[in-house]
Amino acid sequence: MENLREMNTSTRILMGPGPSDAHPRVLRAMSTPLIGHLDPEFLVVMDDIKAMVQETLQTKNPLTFVVSAPGSAGMETCLVNLLEPGDEAVICIHGVFGNRLADIAERCGAKVIKVEADWGTPINSEDVKKALASCNPKLLAIVHAETSTGVLQPLEEISKMTKEAGALLVVDAVTSYCGTDLKVDKWGIDALYSGSQKCLSAPPGLSPVTFSQAAIDVLDNRKTKVQSWFLDLTMVKNYWTGAKRAYHHTAPISAMFAMREALRIVLEEGLENRFARHLKNHELLRDKLEAMGFEFLVEKQYRLPMLNAVRIPQGVDDVEVRKCLLEKYNIEIGGGLGPFAGKIWRVGLMGESSDINHINMLIAALKEVM
Numbered sequence: 123m124e125n126l127r128e129m130n131t132s133t134r135i136l137m138g139p140g141p142s143d144a145h146p147r148v149l150r151a152m153s154t155p156l157i158g159h160l161d162p163e164f165l166v167v168m169d170d171i172k173a174m175v176q177e178t179l180q181t182k183n184p185l186t187f188v189v190s191a192p193g194s195a196g197m198e199t200c201l202v203n204l205l206e207p208g209d210e211a212v213i214c215i216h217g218v219f220g221n222r223l224a225d226i227a228e229r230c231g232a233k234v235i236k237v238e239a240d241w242g243t244p245i246n247s248e249d250v251k252k253a254l255a256s257c258n259p260k261l262l263a264i265v266h267a268e269t270s271t272g273v274l275q276p277l278e279e280i281s282k283m284t285k286e287a288g289a290l291l292v293v294d295a296v297t298s299y300c301g302t303d304l305k306v307d308k309w310g311i312d313a314l315y316s317g318s319q320k321c322l323s324a325p326p327g328l329s330p331v332t333f334s335q336a337a338i339d340v341l342d343n344r345k346t347k348v349q350s351w352f353l354d355l356t357m358v359k360n361y362w363t364g365a366k367r368a369y370h371h372t373a374p375i376s377a378m379f380a381m382r383e384a385l386r387i388v389l390e391e392g393l394e395n396r397f398a399r400h401l402k403n404h405e406l407l408r409d410k411l412e413a414m415g416f417e418f419l420v421e422k423q424y425r426l427p428m429l430n431a432v433r434i435p436q437g438v439d440d441v442e443v444r445k446c447l448l449e450k451y452n453i454e455i456g457g458g459l460g461p462f463a464g465k466i467w468r469v470g471l472m473g474e475s476s477d478i479n480h481i482n483m484l485i486a487a488l489k490e491v492m
């Protein structure tokens with residue numbers, strides 16, 4: 123094979139369902155020279171990350187750390203550790219990621235009781251109540267921000283019902299984390315996973331997770347071995363905590379450097395300010411899109427500020443427009459998934475990409491393309 127040229131990818135404006143644009147400080151941190159994954163200086167970096175993840179998740183849970191793999195691995199970490207064959211699990215499904223949760227829970231050997239809602243609408247709490255009463259649930263799992271539809275799922279009432287049923291509440295916060303309010307302790311969340319590449323605006327490939335004491339008790343009382351070696355919390359937690367930190371796997375060191383810087387940027391801005399910025403930019407985009415005749419898929423009160431799902435107007439070619447936006451204007455937006463393929467666009471305003479200049483560029487480009 124002849125020598126390939128040096129890689130030279132385009133500079134894109136990332137306005138899809140993730141990843142989002144990364145701050146130059148994050149990219150600089152990622153190019154820091156490598157150190158070893160058990161170097162005392164790297165262990166300090168891990169401690170810093172853990173403390174900042176606790177703060178951004180609004181939790182004091184000691185078992186809070188970052189899985190060295192993307193959001194789907196965080197999802198799998200929660201379920202493989204908490205479920206054993208024969209357990210009953212209530213899984214809420216109102217989009218792609220609820221389906222993924224159900225698939226993983228089934229692979230754990232659990233009996234899955236599904237609570238479904240039409241895509242584009244939130245899960246109904248009365249349906250949750252019935253499902254919890256129909257079985258002996260070990261846990262209930264639900265997606266906070268359904269990236270496939272743009273729905274923000276209210277959690278507090280469902281959390282209360284889950285507790286009353288004696289089950290653990292597992293939450294997917296891949297897209298909501300650092301973009302809208304997420305109170306792990308106050309809302310009674312027992313296990314939660316997120317991703318680095320959405321509103322945190324760090325490179326993809328890391329999944330912050332946290333577990334309550336009730337979740338740890340369930341883990342400690344397992345009768346069977348966790349079937350995944352890599353994701354078994356009993357082992358990986360020794361790499362993240364305690365005086366005697368033991369080798370578990372070689373951490374993605376550069377990605378962790380970047381994540382530390384991304385977390386610092388979030389805390390410099392302040393959580394409340396960051397949530398307010400996401401909301402304000404969503405409203406600005408909404409006004410501009412509606413003025414062009416676009417309709418939102420989701421009812422106003424359940425809309426995600428960081429993921430705007432709009433119906434593609436009649437006669438507009440989905441693939442052609444997105445291709446033109448990417449090739450001519452370097453702008454990435456997302457298409458629809460599953461039943462919404464070809465029917466909606468998903469415009470992300472996540473983290474660094476939640477920005478007025480991004481909005482103006484997209485609107486100007488859309489006006490020329492459509």
Ligand SMILES: Cc1ncc(COP(=O)(O)O)c(C=O)c1O
Nearest residue numbers: 192193194219267269296297317
């Ligand atoms: C809500 C939600 N859950 C889970 C995932 C899976 O995350 P990853 O693609 O990082 O594995 C995503 C990714 O888009 C997501 O949006």
